[in-house]
Amino acid sequence: MSWLPLLLFLLSTATQESVNAAESNILTLHRRIEHSNASRLERLRTAIHGDGLRQRMIAGVIGRRRKANEVDVPLPSLESTIEMPVWSGAYTGTGQYFVRVRLGTPAQPFLLVPDTGSDLTWVTCRYRGTTDLMSAVKDGRKNGQRSRRRRAKRIFEADLSRSFHPISCSSMSCQTELPFALTTCPKATSPCTYDYEYAQGSSAQGFFANESATVEFPNRRRMKLKGLVVGCTSSAVGSSFVSSDGVLALGHGPNTFVSRATARFGQRFSYCLVDHLSPRNATGYLTFGPNPFLPPHPSAPLILDPFLQPFYYVAVAGISVAGEVLRIPPSVWNYRRGGGVIVDSGSTLTVLADPAYGLVVNALSHRLAEVPRVQVDPFDYCYNWSSPKAAATCVPSFEVHFVGGARLSPPVKSYLIDVADGVKCLGFTSTPWPGVSIIGNIMQQEHIWEFDLENQRLGFHPSNCATGTLFP
Incomplete structure (x- = not known):
């Protein structure tokens, strides 16, 4: 997942150093940053570090896992839609979003990270015999890594759930x-264990079980969603899970x-992420089934190749800045040639x-050349937005063009992001070529995103994420 804070440089009171006219236009901003701004920048720095780890994880996942067999699922029912609230994790200092999920019988509530780049649902868990279970996990781990127990606010007490049933390592499912x-199976009744690696230094270890979730309809009526595969995690490492x-x-x-919920409520799901800097009381939502608040909307082809699971690749045709289509090599958008683009709610x-990054940031920075540059590690392009020249600058538009003609036109704040008062940075990072490009959650904010799995389409529409409220 997307997920070392770096030491924030301390800025002295406002002074300006002389710069040679022949040198770059880059200035170093000398002023005191308040604690709230420092926290904002630290959160983004942590997110950037996690994104970098996640990029390496994504590159290593495709083609390395055993191909999973299809499982029988009940016929879909389109009679209802279930809905879950989603929050920005800014108040916790992370670049993630949280969704409230109730697991077990009786139901126990948890805050989980909704991750379109993950195929393991897991919760911090306590179960009888955990020590013996985790010894099996350690036996199956690579390179003798040691696991560390995570401090959690909420722990799933699996022994108290009547619907919790561990999956044995001898089962066909495992x-x-x-x-x-993991291939470790001391005896037929031993649980099926996992060591799920999101990135270097970030992982979860535990065992699989079948469990139920309590889901809610818009009219507040609740029902049990049964037959879920859930990970009972007794040890997790990484800042993403704090x-x-x-x-x-x-x-x-x-x-x-997704596979279980969409089988029950129609082959589609959608979510709307509030502004990533939103306070804790601002919520978006995650729905399964038809979204009644989504009007006719543009859509792009989804690429649901079994060998690319669990990622959602979307067919991109190009990028334009200020209405000008950039000359990005087509291979950058072709997943068969080492490129491609995924929509990832777990990346910030x-x-x-690289071929696209250089052209995009050059095009944007060229049109922002009058605004004084500032140095804010680890961003490449940052600006003193309190400068009078910033007020007179028209920020160029940025658009993602999809195959078929649909265009994503995000608001300026989604690609020229606030990192502190008076400081804005271009919200892009690069990955070496060949490499997969990622549409992160800041770029996705304040839009409804609908994943139509049956028709393999990705729909989107601007919205402030209040139920039934859309942007023009």
Whole structure:
């Protein structure tokens, strides 16, 4: 997932250093940054570090896992839609979003990270025999890494749930349907264990179980969603999990939360992420089934190749800045040639493969050349937005063009992001070529995104995420 804070440089009171006219236009901003601004920048720095780890994880996942067999699912019912509230994690100092999920019987509430790049739903968990179970996990781990127990606010007490049933390591499900299950199987009744690696230094260890979730309809009526594959995690490592209780797998695959929920409520789901700097009381939503608040909207082809699971690739044709289509090599958008683009709610910033990154930031920075530059590590392009020249500058538009003609036209704040008062930075990072580009959650904010799995389409429409409220 997307997920080392770096030491924030301390800025002295306002002074300006002389610069040689022949040198770059870059200035160093000398002023005191208040604690709230420091926290904002630290959160973004942490997110950028996590995004970098996540990029390496994504590159390594495709093609390395055992192919999962399809599982039988009940016929879809379109009679209802279930809805879950989603929050920005800014108040916790992370670049993630949280969704409230109730697991078990009786139901226990948790805050999970909704992750379209994950195929394992897991929660911090306590179960009888955990010590013996985790010894099996350690036996199956690579390179003798040690696991560390995570401090959590909420722990799923699996022994108290009547619907919790561990999956044995000798089962067909463990051996063929769970591509990240460990091969360790001391005896037939031993649980099916996992060591799920999101990135270097970020992982979750535990065992699989079948469990139920309590879901809610818009009219507040509740029902049980049964047959879920859930990870009972007793040890997790990584800053991504400090503020959450686990992960809600929204990735494409046979054993994700999406596969079960869309089978019951129609082959589509959608979400709307509020502004990433929103306070805790501002909520978006995650729905399964038809979204009654989504009007006719543009859509792009979704690429749901089994060998690309759990990621959602979208067919991109190009990028334009200020209405001018950039000359980005077509191979950058072709997943068969080492490129491609995924929509990832678990990544914070938008990631562009080097050939695209250079052209995009050059085009944007060229049109922002009159605004004084400032140095804010680790961003490449930052600006003193309190400068009078900033007020007179028209920020160029940025658009993503999809195959078929649909265009994503995000608001300026989604690609020229606030990192402190009076300081804005271009919200892109680069990844070496060949490499996968990523549309991160800041670029996705304040839009409804609908994943139509049956028709393999990705729809989107601007919205402030209040139920039934759309932007023009």
